[in-house]
Amino acid sequence: MNTNDTLIPHIGVVTDIRIDTPDVKTFRVVSPEGGKVFEHMPGQCAMLSVPGVGEGMFSITSSPTNKEFMEFSIKKCGCLTSWLHAMEVGQQITIRGPYGNHFPVETDLKGKDLLFIAGGIGLAPLRSVINYVRDNRDNYGDVQIVYGSRSMDDLVDYKEIITEWVNDKGIEVNLTIDREQEGWDGHVGFVPNYVKELNPSISKTVLICGPPIMIKFTLAGLKELGFQETQVFTTMELRMKCAVGKCGRCNIGNKYVCKDGPVFRFDQLGELPDEY
Amino acid sequence: MLKIALDKIDSLFSAVAEKQTLYIPADRADGASEYKKYENGMKMSSNLNTLRSAKDFFFPQTENLVDFKMEGKNIEVIDIREESEDFVVFGVRACDARSFTILDKVFLSDPVDSYYKNRRDHGTIVTMACSKPAETCFCGVFGIDATEPEGDASCWNDGESLFIKANNEKGQAFIDSVSSLLQDGDTAKLDETKAKTKEILSKLPLANLSTDSFGGDKLNELFRSEKWAELSESCLGCGTCTFVCPTCQCYDIKDFNTGNGIKRFRCWDSCMYSDFTKMAHGNPRLTQVERFRQRFMHKLVYFPANNNGEFGCVGCGRCLSKCPVSMNIVKVMKALEVK
Numbered sequence: 001m002n003t004n005d006t007l008i009p010h011i012g013v014v015t016d017i018r019i020d021t022p023d024v025k026t027f028r029v030v031s032p033e034g035g036k037v038f039e040h041m042p043g044q045c046a047m048l049s050v051p052g053v054g055e056g057m058f059s060i061t062s063s064p065t066n067k068e069f070m071e072f073s074i075k076k077c078g079c080l081t082s083w084l085h086a087m088e089v090g091q092q093i094t095i096r097g098p099y100g101n102h103f104p105v106e107t108d109l110k111g112k113d114l115l116f117i118a119g120g121i122g123l124a125p126l127r128s129v130i131n132y133v134r135d136n137r138d139n140y141g142d143v144q145i146v147y148g149s150r151s152m153d154d155l156v157d158y159k160e161i162i163t164e165w166v167n168d169k170g171i172e173v174n175l176t177i178d179r180e181q182e183g184w185d186g187h188v189g190f191v192p193n194y195v196k197e198l199n200p201s202i203s204k205t206v207l208i209c210g211p212p213i214m215i216k217f218t219l220a221g222l223k224e225l226g227f228q229e230t231q232v233f234t235t236m237e238l239r240m241k242c243a244v245g246k247c248g249r250c251n252i253g254n255k256y257v258c259k260d261g262p263v264f265r266f267d268q269l270g271e272l273p274d275e276y
Numbered sequence: 277m278l279k280i281a282l283d284k285i286d287s288l289f290s291a292v293a294e295k296q297t298l299y300i301p302a303d304r305a306d307g308a309s310e311y312k313k314y315e316n317g318m319k320m321s322s323n324l325n326t327l328r329s330a331k332d333f334f335f336p337q338t339e340n341l342v343d344f345k346m347e348g349k350n351i352e353v354i355d356i357r358e359e360s361e362d363f364v365v366f367g368v369r370a371c372d373a374r375s376f377t378i379l380d381k382v383f384l385s386d387p388v389d390s391y392y393k394n395r396r397d398h399g400t401i402v403t404m405a406c407s408k409p410a411e412t413c414f415c416g417v418f419g420i421d422a423t424e425p426e427g428d429a430s431c432w433n434d435g436e437s438l439f440i441k442a443n444n445e446k447g448q449a450f451i452d453s454v455s456s457l458l459q460d461g462d463t464a465k466l467d468e469t470k471a472k473t474k475e476i477l478s479k480l481p482l483a484n485l486s487t488d489s490f491g492g493d494k495l496n497e498l499f500r501s502e503k504w505a506e507l508s509e510s511c512l513g514c515g516t517c518t519f520v521c522p523t524c525q526c527y528d529i530k531d532f533n534t535g536n537g538i539k540r541f542r543c544w545d546s547c548m549y550s551d552f553t554k555m556a557h558g559n560p561r562l563t564q565v566e567r568f569r570q571r572f573m574h575k576l577v578y579f580p581a582n583n584n585g586e587f588g589c590v591g592c593g594r595c596l597s598k599c600p601v602s603m604n605i606v607k608v609m610k611a612l613e614v615k
Binding site: 006 | 547
C-alpha cells in the first residue's frame, strides 16, 4: 500500500542523553539521516516507542527554532521510561508525530507579557515555549518564569536555566524548592505560595504545567490575585494509544487530549467534566 | 425491482463466492446465528440478528499493524500492510449497516486509518430488510427504518423471492456480477410484507424510547447525574457490551515478541476495563461508576457533540440480550430521561 499511516512510526536515533535529575533524563533525537524527524510547534507531543516494550506520548521539550534535533525530558516512572533511561547513546527508538494542538505562540501569546509557572517535570513542555520566545524575543513582552521542584537536584534543565535564561534581557527567573537544602540560597516553599508572594501583574498571560495538585492551588492563587481563567493556559496528559482521537481513552468529556489538546485554556477546561 | 426466487438463492451465493469471499449469516448448533464464510450448500440463517456484528470484517478483534526487526541498537520498521481482497458481507441488518456511518466518522476522519479504509474499499455490504424484529430491537429510536436498510446494495424477502437494489456503484457492481440470475419482479407482495414488518416495529416494547434527554448539549447535567452510581452498581466490568456492540471502536496497541522480531498489533479494548485509562501517576476513572458512565456518555452525549447530533448507538439490541447482569443502554436512557 502506498498510503502513509500515522500508526507506522519513523526511526529516531538517540544522539545524546543528559542526566537532569535523579529520575529525569533528556534525550536528543534525530533521524538516521541527521536532522529532525519532523517539525513541530511548542506544546506538541510525539509518540516514542521501544518495540517490544511499549509506546507512550511525550511532550517535545526542545523549541521548533532548534533546527538540528528534538529533545525529550522524560521522568522514569514505568516500564517504557525505565527502558529509555537504561539506553545508551546511538540506540534507535521509534517516533511518530507531531500530535495535538500547541500553545498559541503566534496568536494569543504574541505581544504579551508572559508568566510561566512550572513544577518538577512540568517544565518539559514549557521549555519548548520558553526557548521559542527567547528565539523570537521581539514578538513578546517581559517574561517571568516561576519554577519549583522537590529539591535543587530535581530542577530539570538547571544548567540551561542558570547559564542562559537568567542572563537574557527581559527574563526574570524565580526558582524555588520545597524544603531547605545545603548549598541552596534561593527561595524555599511551594510554587502556589511563591506565585502569590511574587504578586505578578495581572496583565500577564500565564502558561502553567506541573502536578495536578500544584496546578489546582496555583490557579486558585492566580484567581485571588485577579487573573481570569481566559488568560491561563495549561497542557494535559492522559493515557493514549493512537494519538489521533480514535483509540478512545484520553477524552475529557467530548474532547480528546491527544488531538483537541494537550493545550487547553482554563475557561475551556472548566466547561468539561472534572475527569482528569 | 430485480429479484431471484428464494429456492434459487444458492445459485446466487455460489456465483458470488466464485469471484470473491462471501460471508452470510448461518445457524449455529446452539440456535444463534453468526457470519460464516460461504461454501457450496451452506444455508443462510433466517435469523439476521447475528451474535457479533459485521463490524468484525472491517475492524477485526485483532490485527497486525507493523513489524519490527531489532539488531543491536538498530531497528527496522517493516510495513506489513497488503491490499485487501474483495469480499461481500451479505444479509446485514439495517442497524448494523448504519453502524458503518458511525465507524466511518471515526476511522475515515483525518488522519485516515488505512487498515480500516483498506477493508471498507474492498468490502461490499449487502443488507437485508428485517421481517422478524426482536423484542430487544430499537433501531427506530435512532431514525433507522429496518424495512429500508442502507448499505451498498439492499435486499428484501417477500417469502417467495429475494428482491435486490443497488445504492451505489459498489452495489451496482455486485448486482451486475449476478445479473444473469436476476429478473424483473412485481413488488406488490413485498409491499405487503414491509407493511406487516412496520406494524410489528411500531408495537415493539422499546419503540417509544425517547432520545430527547440526550445529545451533545446535555453534557454537564448528564455527567453530574447522581444516578450513575446506582446504575453501575451491578456492572461486572466484563466488557461484553463493548465487544458485541457494532459501534464500539476503542482499541489497544500492543507489541508481541515472536522471538524473531516484534509484531505490533491492535486489538479491541473496552472502556469498561479498569486499566483502560490507568497511568503511572493514577487513573482518572478509578471505579466502575466512571467507566460505566464513560461508555454511555460517549454514545449518547460525546459522540453526538462531535458529530452533528448523531448518536453512537444503532439500537441493535445485542447488549440487551448479552449483558450478564441485564444492564444496558435502554435502562440507562430510561433512568436518565427527563420527563
